[in-house]
Amino acid sequence: MNRWSDIEKWLNATNFEKGMEAFKDIPVVEQFFSSLKNASRDSKERTATQNYRFKEGKEHIDVLYALPLHYEPEELKLFVREDYIRIEGLPDETIEMIKLPKLVKPKYCRAKIVEHELQVRLAKRPRPRKFFEHYIQTS
Secondary structure (H helix, E strand, O other): OOHHHHHHHHHHHHOHHHHHHHHOOOHHHHHHHHHHHHHHHHHHHHHHOOOEEEEEOOOEEEEEEEOOOOOOHHHOEEEEOOOEEEEEOOHHHOOEEEEOOOOEEEEEEEEEEOOOEEEEEEEEOOOOOOOOOOOOOOO
């Protein structure tokens, strides 16, 4: 017997669906789910305001990140991956993850702070231009 059939039997035996209908009439449960919905809407609004922008050249990508007020330059840490950069040490212990528009070489990076803006220059990862021949196995 597989697990899914066991779960179906248990749900039928406990009348789980009918029990869930009773929860709809409880105001506390309704308030809880509406607060969850509002919280997700608020988080979407917060992430909609971007405090960074990109400048793209032929071989480089520049990420310009507007630093928040009351940041400590000595506390900032920058981590680079091929597709993301992560900025740590911001006020309120927030961590900023920024998805890059192109893949980069994570080892090649230059970062500096100019007028309350973190400027990160990353080298783009070149696209492979060569074709490689592969043999097809026949039966």
